[in-house]
Amino acid sequence: MKSMIIGGIILIIALMAGTYFVAGDAFISDDYINALTFLGAAAIITISTFVVLKYINQMKNDTASGELADENWDGIGEYKNAVPTGWAIAYIGVIIWMFWYFTVGYPINGFSQIGQWNEETNEYNAKFESKWQNPNEQTLKAMGQSVFLVQCAPCHGVDAEGINGKAQNLTKRMSKEQVEFTIRNGSNHLVDAYPGGMPPMMLQDDKDISDVSAYVASGFKGEQPAAFAACAACHGDNGEGMPMVGPNIKAYDDALVLAVLKDGKKGLLGHMPSFESRLNETQERALASYIRSLGDK
Known part of the structure; x- marks a missing residue:
């Protein structure tokens, strides 16, 4: 037993x-909670070690006694000893605690992290919308x-000019090639x-496609090609679009930006x-206002 205690x-x-080697820096701080945590860890390690040693020693030295049950399995029988009182109380206590935990303490049907997140998000959005219900144009641009x-710069760049040509340059109109791609596809x-x-x-004729693409990409400047009819x-004579029919291809208005945000592009x-x-x-309105403010450079 002495050697076991030393071990x-x-x-x-x-x-x-x-x-201490893994988390020692936390324990030497001024936060007393960390110190209490370390003391708790020491207590758990000490108590657990000596409890294990006690039962190991008991298994090595104690002898079984009592009345054997009639049943046995491959010659191995059980004594009709009573269940240890402490073990029985702990077992019943854990069951009682389990029912309390799931019904009163933390009801399984009474709390949801996702539900709480949704409630807090909806509450914040309601406050946000109430506060900024009627923002002026300057506020919308700043917002x-x-x-x-946060949302757009990872692809369009902080200057909104696109990154390596893989996203739309929002400071300029669509290029002639982009318009032509849309017409053809x-x-x-x-x-x-x-x-x-x-x-x-x-449009079927290559010249018509080229003329219309150049006209739209230029911002509807110059003489309008006959093929633009x-x-x-759908887009109107001035290219400003028609609700539920064709989007604005002359400027980034709210309807177009909101449609792209909803359905992608x-x-x-x-x-x-x-x-x-x-x-x-x-x-969404604020984002549309800011994109419009970028203008042609």
């Missing part, structure tokens, strides 16, 4: 030294810039705002995923 003490010292830097991804979509190759049927430069539910309505 237990050595084990306790080794465990405490290991604990939109913050939203842009169609655009059917803004399904909620413009359910009709745009079928590909509404095919586009005006597919085009010559790649695929932009949907940002639905990431922003509230005020933030």
